[in-house]
């Protein structure tokens with residue numbers, strides 16, 4: 001994959017017209033708004049799009065139909081919220097080989113309102129082996145990873161709370177963020193107890209939102225409206241679906257493998273990054289990802305979220321959009337950290353801009369650290 | 382009962398038609414000891430699943446069986462308090478009959 005580094009660029013990004021609580025906007029409309037907005041952002045036309053990549057309930061064929069185009073390349077890989085990050089890698093390969101010329105990776109999810117949603121999930125295994133004991137939803141699984149991390153490495157509820165505080169500080173600087181009031185560690189510890197080890201403020205939002213990313217080959221990218229942001233590296237991996245089958249719990253093999261591939265392709269190392277986006281469905285997620293990616297020793301990931309490190313003004317900003325914890329989280333959040341990384345690399349982020357950001361890492365999980373996608377983005381080649 | 386590979390000897394869970402370690406299809410069943418340790422846990426302060434009728438708070442448990450594999454269950458007969466419940470504590474199975482067809486394997490602190 002090394003020869004593919006920088007061969008493709010992200011040229012358009014945007015959310016749906018609005019994000020938040022949108023009972024009058026269907027899930028399909030969230031997709032279409034995001035695609036339309038991102039294609040406009042690129043200075044392209046919908047009719048230029050000939051590759052559609054999407055995960056979730058709506059197939060790429062449905063999006064093509066709704067847009068009134070006949071794509072010549074489609075991908076519906078659905079391995080959880082990181083699917084969109086993985087699809088940047090898939091789009092890169094397809095574009096590189098000329099299988100399509102303009103690729104759109106699209107997400108739309110009416111996660112809060114359920115408008116235009118058919119509720120159905122694959123519960124064949126969890127339904128047999130977990131649901132009878134009261135399991136249901138992500139918190140009942142991610143908590144297992146978190147409690148064991150606390151046992152193995154001595155991490156504390158205060159440590160996880162610090163992640164929520166740091167992420168909220170970024171959300172305060174993002175006009176699109178849902179929650180924009182600063183919080184303290186004590187606020188997190190005092191928030192409603194839902195399921196130990198998580199209180200309400202340890203868990204992501206539930207919103208309605210769409211997001212889309214437009215990619216094309218580097219030669220064509222130069223003719224688009226905005227500064228191209230090059231895909232320097234991409235990686236993906238899956239390990240399990242059930243947490244009981246996660247071998248290295250509380251660390252993630254899929255995250256480790258995905259990161260390794262992306263770093264190798266980009267020819268970069270940990271200390272090269274000046275901006276990081278991590279999928280934060282739960283406060284314990286980002287530290288565990290940093291540890292699994294090799295940014296620090298196991299148990300030390302929480303230190304990044306203390307003042308002066310990843311907070312505004314810090315040396316290594318993390319989750320500068322306010323994250324799934326405070327900005328938006330429609331369900332499959334993975335498109336949004338890509339959008340933020342592109343905006344940071346373009347220098348469009350106003351009050352929350354990371355000065356001189358040159359190299360962004362985007363890493364997401366699918367399921368319970370079951371799948372992982374990693375991409376490395378830069379405005380420089 | 383637990384599935385166990387007849388070639389490499391690995392016990393695993395959930396049951397499937399090939400061994401996830403060596404990929405042999407020579408899979409049989411063994412009688413598990415019912416003993417293990419609490420690998421991780423959560424304490425639910427409300428229900429997360431409308432069909433589950435146990436009153437909160439209750440303990441969701443990930444048990445590592447003596448034979449190796451991990452499974453989800455509930456930990457019962459102990460205070461649902463994080464200062465009392467500890468990872469790696471020894472646990473043992475208790476079978477709880479739900480209906481004539483369904484019996485659940487729950488766990489309690491080992492005696």
Ligand SMILES: [Zn+2]
Pocket residue numbers: 386387388389390391400401402403404405
């Ligand atoms: Zn075997």
